[in-house]
Amino acid sequence: MGRKPSHPGAAARAGARSVTIKDLAQELGLSITTISRALNGYPDVGDKTRERISEVAQRLGYRPNRNAQRLVTRRTHNVAWVQQDNDRKFVDPHFVEVMAGVLRGARALNYDVVLTSETPEHEMSVYDRYVNDNSVDGFIVDLPRENDRRVSFLLDAGRPFVVHGRDGRPGAYGWVDIDNYGNFYQLARLFVANGHRHLAFINGDESFTYALHRRRGVDDALADAGLPPASVRVLNSLHPMGDAGFGLTQQALEDPRVTAILYSSALMAVEGHAAIVRNAPERPLAIATMDDELHYIDLTPFAGQFTRVRSSLREAGGALIAELVRQCNTPGPGRGVIVPSRFEVAAGLDPAPLAQPLPAARRQARKLQPA
Amino acid sequence: MGRKPSHPGAAARAGARSVTIKDLAQELGLSITTISRALNGYPDVGDKTRERISEVAQRLGYRPNRNAQRLVTRRTHNVAWVQQDNDRKFVDPHFVEVMAGVLRGARALNYDVVLTSETPEHEMSVYDRYVNDNSVDGFIVDLPRENDRRVSFLLDAGRPFVVHGRDGRPGAYGWVDIDNYGNFYQLARLFVANGHRHLAFINGDESFTYALHRRRGVDDALADAGLPPASVRVLNSLHPMGDAGFGLTQQALEDPRVTAILYSSALMAVEGHAAIVRNAPERPLAIATMDDELHYIDLTPFAGQFTRVRSSLREAGGALIAELVRQCNTPGPGRGVIVPSRFEVAAGLDPAPLAQPLPAARRQARKLQPA
DNA sequence: GCAATTTGCCAAAACGTTTTAGTAGGCTAT
DNA sequence: ATAGCCTACTAAAACGTTTTGGCAAATTGC
Numbered sequence: 075m076g077r078k079p080s081h082p083g084a085a086a087r088a089g090a091r092s093v094t095i096k097d098l099a100q101e102l103g104l105s106i107t108t109i110s111r112a113l114n115g116y117p118d119v120g121d122k123t124r125e126r127i128s129e130v131a132q133r134l135g136y137r138p139n140r141n142a143q144r145l146v147t148r149r150t151h152n153v154a155w156v157q158q159d160n161d162r163k164f165v166d167p168h169f170v171e172v173m174a175g176v177l178r179g180a181r182a183l184n185y186d187v188v189l190t191s192e193t194p195e196h197e198m199s200v201y202d203r204y205v206n207d208n209s210v211d212g213f214i215v216d217l218p219r220e221n222d223r224r225v226s227f228l229l230d231a232g233r234p235f236v237v238h239g240r241d242g243r244p245g246a247y248g249w250v251d252i253d254n255y256g257n258f259y260q261l262a263r264l265f266v267a268n269g270h271r272h273l274a275f276i277n278g279d280e281s282f283t284y285a286l287h288r289r290r291g292v293d294d295a296l297a298d299a300g301l302p303p304a305s306v307r308v309l310n311s312l313h314p315m316g317d318a319g320f321g322l323t324q325q326a327l328e329d330p331r332v333t334a335i336l337y338s339s340a341l342m343a344v345e346g347h348a349a350i351v352r353n354a355p356e357r358p359l360a361i362a363t364m365d366d367e368l369h370y371i372d373l374t375p376f377a378g379q380f381t382r383v384r385s386s387l388r389e390a391g392g393a394l395i396a397e398l399v400r401q402c403n404t405p406g407p408g409r410g411v412i413v414p415s416r417f418e419v420a421a422g423l424d425p426a427p428l429a430q431p432l433p434a435a436r437r438q439a440r441k442l443q444p445a
Numbered sequence: 446m447g448r449k450p451s452h453p454g455a456a457a458r459a460g461a462r463s464v465t466i467k468d469l470a471q472e473l474g475l476s477i478t479t480i481s482r483a484l485n486g487y488p489d490v491g492d493k494t495r496e497r498i499s500e501v502a503q504r505l506g507y508r509p510n511r512n513a514q515r516l517v518t519r520r521t522h523n524v525a526w527v528q529q530d531n532d533r534k535f536v537d538p539h540f541v542e543v544m545a546g547v548l549r550g551a552r553a554l555n556y557d558v559v560l561t562s563e564t565p566e567h568e569m570s571v572y573d574r575y576v577n578d579n580s581v582d583g584f585i586v587d588l589p590r591e592n593d594r595r596v597s598f599l600l601d602a603g604r605p606f607v608v609h610g611r612d613g614r615p616g617a618y619g620w621v622d623i624d625n626y627g628n629f630y631q632l633a634r635l636f637v638a639n640g641h642r643h644l645a646f647i648n649g650d651e652s653f654t655y656a657l658h659r660r661r662g663v664d665d666a667l668a669d670a671g672l673p674p675a676s677v678r679v680l681n682s683l684h685p686m687g688d689a690g691f692g693l694t695q696q697a698l699e700d701p702r703v704t705a706i707l708y709s710s711a712l713m714a715v716e717g718h719a720a721i722v723r724n725a726p727e728r729p730l731a732i733a734t735m736d737d738e739l740h741y742i743d744l745t746p747f748a749g750q751f752t753r754v755r756s757s758l759r760e761a762g763g764a765l766i767a768e769l770v771r772q773c774n775t776p777g778p779g780r781g782v783i784v785p786s787r788f789e790v791a792a793g794l795d796p797a798p799l800a801q802p803l804p805a806a807r808r809q810a811r812k813l814q815p816a
Numbered sequence: 817g818c819a820a821t822t823t824g825c826c827a828a829a830a831c832g833t834t835t836t837a838g839t840a841g842g843c844t845a846t
Numbered sequence: 847a848t849a850g851c852c853t854a855c856t857a858a859a860a861c862g863t864t865t866t867g868g869c870a871a872a873t874t875g876c
Binding site for chain 2: 861862863864865
């Protein structure tokens, strides 16, 4: 601050040289080695000297040139997030929520996040560039598919990275995930235990592992309860946004035997609720949804009506950056982290018309009936 | 690619030295000067030599070390976006939409975006750091208030920056904005011309200039038409997300004289529509909204019913990064850019019950009646 | 055929740090 | 008294580029 150039940009281009370690050395009559070591907390600097140095550094507004540091230390304190740019994905609120968590964590850990979008065709070239030009120390990979090419590439390149979700491959790599399989196994089991025999499951795109694992959880729960596969009708929303929740719910309602609907996202659950209110306000239906605690979506109006599996995506974001930074600082393979989920079971799980408020107390859950 | 380290991270930390300009020089029996000049397109390199160089560079997978380049050129090809981290702002879909545009443009211009979130209290220290440690070449500033401190700081620091919106100060700086004042002036004028005498305006937080300017546009239009200030009831949503649109619309409906509602965001308009359908399905109402062409929100169901002022936030994002890069490359002050808006006037502007489909043809707009 | 110009290349300095390998000088233990 | 060891500092190299200033050889102009 201080000087006022005639126009913005002048200082950046003209001779607005910022204060360097040499300036400090000159001012203090010390070598740049001592300055550097003092500022970086090495023990071989006298207490009085260290104090003089930090006083002058403060006064002159010294900030080490990041690029010089990066060049010599080979650490950038930058991580990359390469987002697919295909019009719809980017604005997915789930992504935004995770990103918010990552950014907050990065700030705390003194890392910066380089965010890039690229079309699927050129996506890998961005990874290739970042790996080879020393732009970043590591990568965050979101929304993996099975045997994701990004994971393959980064494993091969030997760079730190962490996946939000799992890509199904064996072997160690860094990831942060909820127990998608287990959560939906439990959910389906719970509904079966409460007498539901025909479920609809409005899931995401099962070419992504998160949705695939949820699907398997539901399928296995039904199979383990001795119910036929046809007990669940799975409807996939390829675009998590938009009107998928509404339309798919209407489809689900076509089967009169369906007494419960499971949603993979609160966004779709809320829209689905609207569809139910509109098309079948009197029909007894139980609803469960994954609740990622999106800051968009206010589920409080549905508090008593939706059974929820809650897990904060923002928290997952924090875990992602934490594991990535850990990898950057510690030799060894990446680690997997499970983020816990909390079940919040609605007051009554058995079918009830949504349009009416649910009675405060409902009868207890029936026992699981083996077929 | 190629070598397979025993675990991820090994290569990054261990001796996986990437190929440098010196390796090329060695391989080719040339000086590093010639390599550098060849690769950077200088004319004083023979054609045959240049070809040999790029062939070998290609074969060895040479990528210039970005940090070495940054150190010597003093250009990072990075720009910063510092986002306020206060739980709700970050997930604002308007922000995400602009960011998507910025990222797409940045990719095309070969720039990277460093995204940071910080609490309002510490926000300025991030700017301070980025200005002084050579992390970035410039800044993108979103959602300005009047006399925004970020603009003051960056003007003072003399760094390239561009504001999405204007902060009301005189003097030259870089910005990209729509004509908020003019758009809402026209909108209000149009409604008055169609006989509406009592409007509701569901606006954003007027401590942000975008909302303030819209408010002024509406106020001035009514004043110019000779209508008293009380002709418009302004309701401000401090949080653009959530249920603001629904609740504020209910408030707007309390005044039975209101025949038209103006919305500052399609998000609120859609919620408002739900409120109207629910609370006053038969009431004649005309609706207009700013349409930022959010990829979330599907306005097609309301195509005939909403009068829209359309302008793509994603496009604005592209203009932002374009102007910022221009500033980085050209001496001189920043420039202002107006992004155009398109009016799409609904078939019938005069009051009509929303619950019924509008007739295909309506009578012509009445002439403006001076008071 | 010779001077002037152009062409094609290069050595060395610079960017601003960190790190390595020291070195004086004072202190301790014997 | 002396060998050995701390303490507090430093010179120089290194990181991997770009850029400056120059210099031979080839080409051109006359």
